[in-house]
Amino acid sequence: xxxxxxxxxxxxxxxxxxxxxKLIKEYNLSFNILKAKILPDEEGIxxxxxxxxxxxxKKGIEYLKRSGVSTQxxxxxxxxxxxxxxxxxxxxxxxxxxxxxxDRKTMKVIFESEKCIACELCIEPCxxxxxxxxx
Ligand code: SF4
Ligand code: SF4
Numbered sequence: 001x002x003x004x005x006x007x008x009x010x011x012x013x014x015x016x017x018x019x020x021x022k023l024i025k026e027y028n029l030s031f032n033i034l035k036a037k038i039l040p041d042e043e044g045i046x047x048x049x050x051x052x053x054x055x056x057x058k059k060g061i062e063y064l065k066r067s068g069v070s071t072q073x074x075x076x077x078x079x080x081x082x083x084x085x086x087x088x089x090x091x092x093x094x095x096x097x098x099x100x101x102x103d104r105k106t107m108k109v110i111f112e113s114e115k116c117i118a119c120e121l122c123i124e125p126c127x128x129x130x131x132x133x134x135x
Contacts, residue, residue: 003051005034005074005117007135008064010044019067020046027060028052034117045135047074047118075113077134084130085109091122091131 010019015038024031029052036046050057064071087109091100099115100122102108122131 003049004057005047005049005114006061006071007074007077007118008044008046008048009070009135010046011068012042014068015042015044017067019064019069020048023050023060023063027063028056029060035119039135049117074116074118078113078116078118079132080111081130081132084128086128086130088127090125090127094121094125096121 008019010017020031020033023029029050031051032049034047034049036044038044050060052060061071087107089102089109092102092109095101096119097115097117099112099117101110101112103110118133120133123133
């Protein structure tokens with residue numbers, strides 16, 4: 001029963017297609033949309049958490065590919081530049097999911113990408129621009 005956060009990239013001509021509806025109806029998956037936007041070039045981006053049977057999940061992802069929707073794990077689109085992070089902690093209070101937290105032993109700020117929901121609240125307060133979001 002995977003529960004995975006993925007990013008869907010829709011091309012301009014697919015923005016109005018009922019892709020997500022079919023994904024849910026025909027592949028028996030549950031979803032939670034974390035973010036959806038149309039970029040200036042009219043490409044659509046959706047961040048969602050998908051869950052369901054492993055076999056259905058794979059079929060659903062194949063269906064998306066066949067439909068021309070590219071997908072990738074959210075963890076590939078968000079990250080932290082470890083060289084830039086100065087462990088100031090400014091991002092920790094902003095993070096609603098505790099993807100950013102302080103290790104009390106080392107007093108370093110830890111980033112756990114699997115907890116991230118791409119809300120972007122940590123981007124602005126970071127003084128060194130260490131947090132990166134690729135969409
Ligand atoms: S705000 Fe930026 S520099 Fe400070 S701990 Fe967070 S990621 Fe690191
Ligand atoms: S994008 Fe949101 S959930 Fe992810 S680390 Fe930043 S504040 Fe936390």
